[in-house]
Amino acid sequence: MDIVSIIKYVLLGILQGFTEPLPISSSGHVFILKQIMDLGATDLNFEIIVNAGSLIAILIIYFKDILNLVTNFFKYIFSKDVKYKDDFKYCLLILLGVIPVGIVGVLFKDTIENYLNNIKLVGFSFLLTALFLFLVKNIKGSKDDKDLTWKDSIFIGLVQIISVIPGISRSGSTLIAALFRDIKRSAALKYSFMLYIPISFGTMILGVKDLIETPNLNELVLPYSLGFIASFIVSYFTLKWFLNAVKKGNLLYFSIYCLILGTLVILFL
Numbered sequence: 356m357d358i359v360s361i362i363k364y365v366l367l368g369i370l371q372g373f374t375e376p377l378p379i380s381s382s383g384h385v386f387i388l389k390q391i392m393d394l395g396a397t398d399l400n401f402e403i404i405v406n407a408g409s410l411i412a413i414l415i416i417y418f419k420d421i422l423n424l425v426t427n428f429f430k431y432i433f434s435k436d437v438k439y440k441d442d443f444k445y446c447l448l449i450l451l452g453v454i455p456v457g458i459v460g461v462l463f464k465d466t467i468e469n470y471l472n473n474i475k476l477v478g479f480s481f482l483l484t485a486l487f488l489f490l491v492k493n494i495k496g497s498k499d500d501k502d503l504t505w506k507d508s509i510f511i512g513l514v515q516i517i518s519v520i521p522g523i524s525r526s527g528s529t530l531i532a533a534l535f536r537d538i539k540r541s542a543a544l545k546y547s548f549m550l551y552i553p554i555s556f557g558t559m560i561l562g563v564k565d566l567i568e569t570p571n572l573n574e575l576v577l578p579y580s581l582g583f584i585a586s587f588i589v590s591y592f593t594l595k596w597f598l599n600a601v602k603k604g605n606l607l608y609f610s611i612y613c614l615i616l617g618t619l620v621i622l623f624l
Contacts, residue, residue, distance in 0.1 A: 362577045364401070368582030371405040372412070372589025376597045378488060378550075378609050381409070381617075382410050383477045386521045390474055390624060398621070400569055403562040404579045408586030409510050410555040416594055419546065421552070441501045445549075452512040452529075452546070453553045459516050460554075460561065461569045468518050474624045480522025481617030485524065487531045488610035494501025496539040497609075505544065507528075507536045522617070525551065530601075540601050 368542075374381040385402060412420065460467075514532035518525035526547050533543030569575065577601055609622035 361581065364394075364578035364582045365585050367401065367536070367623070368405045368408065368585030369589050371402070371582075372409060372586035372591075373593050375406070375409040375586070376413070376526060376594035377591055378484065378524045378530055379613055380481065380484060380518075380524040381406075382520050382574065383481060383524075384524035385436065385543065386474070386477055387624065388622060399563060400566045401582065403559055405582050405586035406555055407559055408583045409590040410552065410559075412587050412590035412594060415549060415591065416543070416598075417548060420549075424549075436562060439470060446502065447506040447548050448505065449546075449553065451505060452508040452515070454552050455512040455517065455555075456515045456554060457507075457557055459519060459556065463519075471520055475621060476520065477522035478617045478620030478624070479519050481613045481620065482525055484522065484524050485610045485613035485617060488527065488606050491531050492604070492607045492610060493533040494534040494537075496534055496537050496543060498538045498542065500542050501560070503538065503542075507533070507538065508534055511546070511550070525554075541598075544598065544601050546549060562578065613614075 367385055367388055370380050370384050374384045382402060385405075388481035422445055424442050427439040428446045430436065433444035511529050511532040515525065515529050518528045526544075529547040529550055530543050533546055534540070536539050538546070566572070
């Protein structure tokens with residue numbers, strides 16, 4: 356593979372890393388850039404690879420939270436000590452929240468890959484994301500982690516299903532849904548990324564067979580690896596920044612961005 360093609364994959368990794376933590380759809384951005392750069396790949400394998408880079412960044416940033424949740428989950432199972440009950444319940448709510456999109460992903464993976472990768476659909480999806488970000492821009496929420504209910508999880512999980520469409524942000528859809536359920540912004544963002552972890556692992560598992568069967572896989576090892584590294588580094592620093600941005604209530608800027616990008620995609624691509 357020539358150096359120009361390798362650079363293109365690195366750019367895709369950087370784009371994925373920058374957009375995955377933000378409510379602006381990483382899959383939509385990667386799809387657009389692939390169209391512009393004429394990479395031609397229509398499979399989801401590269402997206403899975405760079406998503407893995409974002410996943411590791413998220414695991415590092417939320418490491419203490421994840422460790423406490425997992426540890427307290429099992430402590431409650433074996434001790435039934437009430438002080439671990441909130442974390443036990445939170446873990447169950449994470450599992451409940453990923454079930455809807457997990458079912459859709461397993462049953463309709465090929466359909467999503469073959470029929471939803473349409474550039475005009477991506478443009479309209481950005482406009483939809485812009486609308487919902489605008490609607491929740493001033494919602495601060497009142498419920499914290501311990502206040503989450505099974506109704507909240509089911510609602511957020513169902514809304515998350517639409518994020519299988521390129522241009523609909525996964526983090527954006529879950530953040531918006533959580534804000535609609537009166538969950539505090541910091542708690543909403545945390546829950547959003549807790550949902551991302553099992554979903555990303557599941558997507559990687561589902562994609563292993565397709566990845567192994569990819570033609571000329573040996574030629575793709577270097578660009579895929581560089582894309583993975585770029586995605587990991589950029590995701591880490593972007594998420595750090597975004598956590599502060601959400602606390603300050605800057606969702607309107609993301610809404611405006613999605614509005615402009617969606618309009619440009621519909622008109623010119």
